[in-house]
Each structure stands twice: as C-alpha cells, then as structure tokens.
Amino acid sequence: MKKQKYWYKLDNAGKIFPAVSQDERSNVFRLSFYLDEMVDSTLLEEAVNKVLPRFETFAVQLKNGLFWNYFASNTKHFEVEVEPAQVCKYFKAHDNKGYLFKVYYLDNKITLETFHAISDGAGAMHFLKSVVYNYYRLRGIKFDHENKILSELPYSKKESEDNFVSNYDKAKKKNLKEEKAYHFSGERFSNHWVLMMKLRIPTKDLIQLVKTKYQSTVTQFVTALLAYSIYSETVDFIGGKKPLKVFIPVNLRPYFDSVTLRNFSLYIKATFDAKRTDWTFENMLELTKLQFSDQLDKEKLQSRISSLVGFEKNPLIRILPLVLKTIAFKIGYNILGESISSCSISNLGIIDLPTGLEKKVIDADFVNAGYGIAMTLISLKNHTNIIMSSPLKDLSIMNYFIQFLVSEGLDITLDTNYKEGYDEIL
Amino acid sequence: MKYCKTCHVHYDTTLDHCMLCNGDLEHENDDVVTYKFSEYKKKNASRFFHRLFIFLNIVSILVSIYIDFLDGFPLTWSLVVSITNIYAVVMFILLAIPTIWTSKMTKSIIVTVGMLILIGLAIRNHSWALDYVFPFALMLNILLITILIIFNKKKWFDYFSSLSIVTIVGLVPGLLNLFGATQVTWPSVACFSYALVTLLGIIFLPSKASRDEFKRRFHI
Numbered sequence: 143m144k145k146q147k148y149w150y151k152l153d154n155a156g157k158i159f160p161a162v163s164q165d166e167r168s169n170v171f172r173l174s175f176y177l178d179e180m181v182d183s184t185l186l187e188e189a190v191n192k193v194l195p196r197f198e199t200f201a202v203q204l205k206n207g208l209f210w211n212y213f214a215s216n217t218k219h220f221e222v223e224v225e226p227a228q229v230c231k232y233f234k235a236h237d238n239k240g241y242l243f244k245v246y247y248l249d250n251k252i253t254l255e256t257f258h259a260i261s262d263g264a265g266a267m268h269f270l271k272s273v274v275y276n277y278y279r280l281r282g283i284k285f286d287h288e289n290k291i292l293s294e295l296p297y298s299k300k301e302s303e304d305n306f307v308s309n310y311d312k313a314k315k316k317n318l319k320e321e322k323a324y325h326f327s328g329e330r331f332s333n334h335w336v337l338m339m340k341l342r343i344p345t346k347d348l349i350q351l352v353k354t355k356y357q358s359t360v361t362q363f364v365t366a367l368l369a370y371s372i373y374s375e376t377v378d379f380i381g382g383k384k385p386l387k388v389f390i391p392v393n394l395r396p397y398f399d400s401v402t403l404r405n406f407s408l409y410i411k412a413t414f415d416a417k418r419t420d421w422t423f424e425n426m427l428e429l430t431k432l433q434f435s436d437q438l439d440k441e442k443l444q445s446r447i448s449s450l451v452g453f454e455k456n457p458l459i460r461i462l463p464l465v466l467k468t469i470a471f472k473i474g475y476n477i478l479g480e481s482i483s484s485c486s487i488s489n490l491g492i493i494d495l496p497t498g499l500e501k502k503v504i505d506a507d508f509v510n511a512g513y514g515i516a517m518t519l520i521s522l523k524n525h526t527n528i529i530m531s532s533p534l535k536d537l538s539i540m541n542y543f544i545q546f547l548v549s550e551g552l553d554i555t556l557d558t559n560y561k562e563g564y565d566e567i568l
Numbered sequence: 569m570k571y572c573k574t575c576h577v578h579y580d581t582t583l584d585h586c587m588l589c590n591g592d593l594e595h596e597n598d599d600v601v602t603y604k605f606s607e608y609k610k611k612n613a614s615r616f617f618h619r620l621f622i623f624l625n626i627v628s629i630l631v632s633i634y635i636d637f638l639d640g641f642p643l644t645w646s647l648v649v650s651i652t653n654i655y656a657v658v659m660f661i662l663l664a665i666p667t668i669w670t671s672k673m674t675k676s677i678i679v680t681v682g683m684l685i686l687i688g689l690a691i692r693n694h695s696w697a698l699d700y701v702f703p704f705a706l707m708l709n710i711l712l713i714t715i716l717i718i719f720n721k722k723k724w725f726d727y728f729s730s731l732s733i734v735t736i737v738g739l740v741p742g743l744l745n746l747f748g749a750t751q752v753t754w755p756s757v758a759c760f761s762y763a764l765v766t767l768l769g770i771i772f773l774p775s776k777a778s779r780d781e782f783k784r785r786f787h788i
C-alpha cells in the first residue's frame with residue numbers, strides 16, 4: 143500500500159523557484175495535448191483526481207520550514223479551469239488548493255502547466271499522459287496502455303527520489319563561475335503576455351536535413367540556427383563584450399539510470415563570442431557540436447551536479463533561516479540568474495503514446511516562457527513542433543529563423559496565440 | 569488553411585495577414601482554421617489603486633512631518649501620523665498576500681503591537697504599550713491558536729508555524745522585564761510563562777505526528 147502522508151525536501155533545481163517566481167518570471171512550463179474531440183471538463187477533473195494519488199510528486203503543497211521549504215502531501219480535491227489567455231501564467235498555490243500545477247481545458251485541448259519546483263518536462267509529460275489516458279477510460283474508451291502510461295504501472299519509490307542528492311560526490315565538485323551573457327532589449331508585451339509561435343514541420347524532412355546536409359542532431363541544428371539568427375538580426379551583439387549563450391536543459395535520467403518524476407535536468411550551453419565578426423551558420427554549427435560533445439559527458443555532468451548540491455550542503459547556507467535565504471536567493475537571482483543566459487532551447491523529444499491513445503491525440507505543445515526567446519521542441523507522430531515564445535514584440539529573430547528553414551525546403555505550418563487587434567491592447 | 573506567398577509559410581490560425589511580412593494571406597483549401605487559445609481581454613490596471621494607496625500614505629507622512637517640523641524639534645504628533653500611515657501600508661501588504669488566515673492573524677497582531685509600542689515611544693509614554701498591550705496581545709494570540717488546534721486537530725500542522733512563532737515572540741516580554749525595559753512585572757511574567765509552557769508542550773508532545781512535523785519544519 144502507498145502511504146498517504148509524506149513529505150519531501152525540495153530538490154536542488156527546485157529550491158530557488160519559490161523564492162524568485164513572480165508575474166514576469168513564472169517558472170511555469172506548459173504541456174498540451176489536442177484531442178480529436180471536445181474536452182468534457184467534469185470528466186477531466188475526475189481523471190486528474192483519480193490519477194493524483196499515484197503521482198506523489200504532484201500531489202503536494204509547498205510549506206515553509208525554519209531553514210528550507212518542503213513539500214507536504216496534499217489530498218484536497220483538484221479543480222480544472224478554462225485555459226487563460228496568458229501562456230505559462232504565474233499562479234499562487236494558495237489560490238489553487240495548494241497544488242503547484244494547473245490543468246486547463248479549452249475546446250479540444252488539455253493543458254498542464256507545472257511550476258518548475260515540482261518537476262521538469264519529462265516528469266510532467268508522464269503525468270499528462272496518465273491524465274489523458276484516464277480521461278478516455280472515464281469516457282468509456284479503453285485501450286491497452288502498452289506499459290507507456292505510468293498511472294497503470296506499479297508505484298516505485300524511485301519516482302520520488304532526489305537524484306541530484308543521490309548522485310552527489312563531494313570529491314567531484316568544480317568551480318561553476320559564469321560570465322554574463324548578451325541580453326535582448328526591446329519593447330515588451332504588456333501584462334506579462336507572452337507571444338507563442340508554433341512551427342509545425344514534418345519530422346522526416348527535418349531529420350533528413352540535419353542528418354544528411356549538416357551531420358548534426360536536431361537540437362544542435364536549432365541551437366546553431368537560433369544563434370545565427372540572433373547574430374544576423376541584432377545590432378548590438380557584435381562588438382559587444384558579452385557572449386551569446388544558449389542554454390539547453392539536458393534530461394539527466396538516461397545518464398544516471400533514473401526514473402524520478404522530480405527535477406533531474408541540467409543546462410549545457412552553447413557560447414558564441416561577440417568579438418568575432420565572421421560567423422557563418424556552418425561554423426556556428428561546428429562550434430555547437432564541439433561544445434555539446436564536450437559538455438555531454440557523464441563525468442562532467444556529475445561534477446556539476448556535485449557543485450550545485452555542494453552549495454546547498456554548505457553549513458553556512460544551511461543554518462541561514464528561510465526568510466534570509468529567500469532574500470538572498472532574490473538578490474542573487476536578480477544579479478546573476480537571468481544575466482548568464484541569452485536564451486534557451488529545450489527538446490522534449492518524441493512523445494511515445496500507446497497506439498490507441500496516439501490515434502486520439504492529434505497534436506501537442508510544449509512551451510517554456512522565459513527571458514528573451516525560449517524555444518521548445520516536441521515531436522508527435524510524424525511531425526515536430528518548434529515553439530518559440532517571447533515577451534518581446536520584435537519578431538525579426540524568429541522571422542530569420544523561419545526563413546532559413548523555408549530556404550532549406552522545409553514545409554512549415556505556423557500557428558500562434560497572436561490575433562489581429564492585439565497590437566492595440568498589448 | 570491559409571498561405572503566405574511571400575514567406576512560403578502555411579497558417580493554421582485565423583490571421584488574415586502574415587506575421588512575418590504583414591502581407592495578405594491566401595486561402596489554401598477549405599480546411600476550417602480556428603484560434604486555439606483563449607482570447608486576451610484588455611485588463612484594467614488593477615495595481616493602480618494599490619500604488620495610489622501607498623503613494624497617498626507616503627505623501628501623508630512627508631506633509632505631516634514637514635508641518636510638524638515648522639514648529640521645530642522635537643517632532644510630536646507627526647510621528648503618530650507617520651507610524652499609523654506605515655502601519656496601514658504594512659497591514660495592506662500583509663493582508664494582500666494569500667496565506668492561511670491564522671498566519672495573517674498572527675502577523676497582524678504582532679504588527680499591531682509593534683505599532684502601538686512605536687506610538688508609545690513617539691508620545692514619550694510607552695509603558696502602557698510594553699507593560700500591558702504587548703504581553704496580553706501575545707497571550708491572546710497563543711490562546712486563540714491553541715483553541716483552534718484543539719478544535720481542528722486535523723489541520724493542526726497548518727497552525728504549527730504560527731504557534732511556534734508567537735510562542736517564541738511570547739518570551740520577549742519576560743526578557744524585557746528581566747532587563748528592566750518594563751515597569752509592571754506580572755503581565756510580562758504571565759506571558760513568558762504561558763509562552764514557555766506552550767513551547768515546551770510543542771517540543772515534548774509525545775505524539776509521532778508532532779515529532780514528524782518538527783522534523784519537517786526544522787530540517788536543515
């Protein structure tokens with residue numbers, strides 16, 4: 143039997159988010175499934191509440207301790223809501239029965255927005271798949287889960303493990319000093335509204351392009367292309383002092399044999415010198431490949447994990463009361479947090495659904511609203527969605543990125559949350 | 569579906585113009601396109617009145633101190649006005665932050681007592697505030713939370729934090745009396761004793777649940 147009352151310490155990645163999150167920096171990411179029918183909100187709510195007890199890491203509320211926040215079990219009835227206009231909207235857990243995620247519905251779409259303190263994209267995807275699978279079961283449509291739906295598999299304690307701590311090795315710590323990165327400037331949309339632009343591309347064509355013409359992976363290709371678009375379209379990057387740094391979160395589970403649903407990802411970065419004036423897409427891609435292969439090394443990843451966990455294990459940090467830690471985190475994050483990255487790219491990969499469910503889910507979104515341009519990739523069936531989100535009104539970088547893909551012969555279908563008339567109100 | 573001839577991009581949304589070149593989109597086929605998001609509605613600046621309230625209080629402080637200053641030092645009535653203005657702003661912020669109401673109550677009582685002590689200091693007679701208001705307010709707060717816990721045992725861990733804070737603050741009147749900061753002894757001693765007994769009760773309660781709650785709240 144699974145226990146009803148439990149608590150967790152926040153994992154290393156999640157510790158800072160409660161202190162620094164606000165309207166303009168929600169640290170919330172979105173996963174959506176578009177179904178082949180209109181969503182019944184009553185059944186959806188029932189499905190979420192049915193699945194929740196199985197997902198200990200989602201059925202939690204954030205509590206304040208004297209020294210650290212912690213997660214305590216939450217057994218309150220969860221309520222789904224109509225999707226708001228704002229993507230990755232900041233929400234107060236207190237107004238959400240203590241839960242640190244939201245489930246929205248809109249027409250044929252089911253959306254899960256998760257506060258990053260509880261999970262990352264890979265963990266949240268397991269939860270969403272389970273919710274949608276159970277939604278269909280409640281609708282009376284049953285199909286084989288093919289061992290791909292976590293709610294239908296036995297619970298393992300390993301799902302709730304903090305793998306940052308379990309992979310901590312005191313001897314492998316290294317200095318994590320980061321220089322400041324180039325930052326975009328420009329007019330923002332009002333009321334923290336974030337523009338989302340979704341490019342739907344046939345996966346086969348995309349893979350053929352990156353493999354045969356550029357001998358790279360999709361993530362390396364889009365990283366270099368985004369960097370080259372920024373280099374080509376900005377006027378204040380070249381000649382500046384700050385390098386362009388693209389942060390790419392890496393799912394650490396395959397490297398450390400982990401099945402945790404909690405945060406277990408770490409950023410690697412592609413860095414491009416602002417002093418160099420002869421950048422081409424090809425040499426940016428070559429540099430990206432080198433940096434990826436250098437940083438995607440288990441030993442190096444573990445030494446970075448150890449450095450991060452080592453920081454929270456510092457006795458001086460540990461004895462600092464939570465109130466002071468929160469102030470320190472806020473100050474530290476404002477000085478350093480966003481200044482070390484220019485933009486981010488997160489590739490969730492191919493969504494593996496059971497055959498029956500795959501027929502019902504027609505599309506998927508993965509959105510990560512962050513500073514500057516946040517790019518995400520998600521593949522379902524035979525297409526890949528590259529989603530760019532930005533709080534900035536200037537579309538020139540996105541435009542360059544799209545035109546490059548078009549010039550490479552890719553068939554692009556664009557969707558957006560922008561509407562004519564928004565210019566007047568945003 | 570729609571199509572932009574200039575950018576060579578298909579559109580699966582209701583836009584009439586291309587986002588990239590602003591050119592007209594052409595209808596490509598008869599597939600119905602829909603807007604797949606909730607429509608954004610213009611909001612009123614909800615924080616305007618919050619800011620206005622804080623601004624008016626700051627103006628009130630500056631104007632009253634200036635008028636009082638015209639009569640020379642020491643400042644008298646303006647300090648009381650200023651403390652009240654600051655109190656109003658702090659209470660406004662405190663009540664606006666969503667949290668459980670026991671936490672709001674505890675914080676409100678502590679802030680109110682602090683305000684009364686400051687007013688006492690401003691009018692050069694703080695004895696009533698420190699000797700009576702401070703200890704009695706804390707005892708009342710401890711009593712209220714204790715009653716809540718007794719009558720709502722299921723939620724006792726929600727009130728734990730407030731009770732811990734208020735019992736620790738409850739020790740302060742006794743310490744003030746020990747160092748001669750208060751003149752009337754019995755309210756301070758009563759508050760100190762009551763807070764100490766409650767604190768010891770929290771620590772030495774034999775239930776496993778309370779020990780677990782301690783472990784959670786004080787994990788380092």
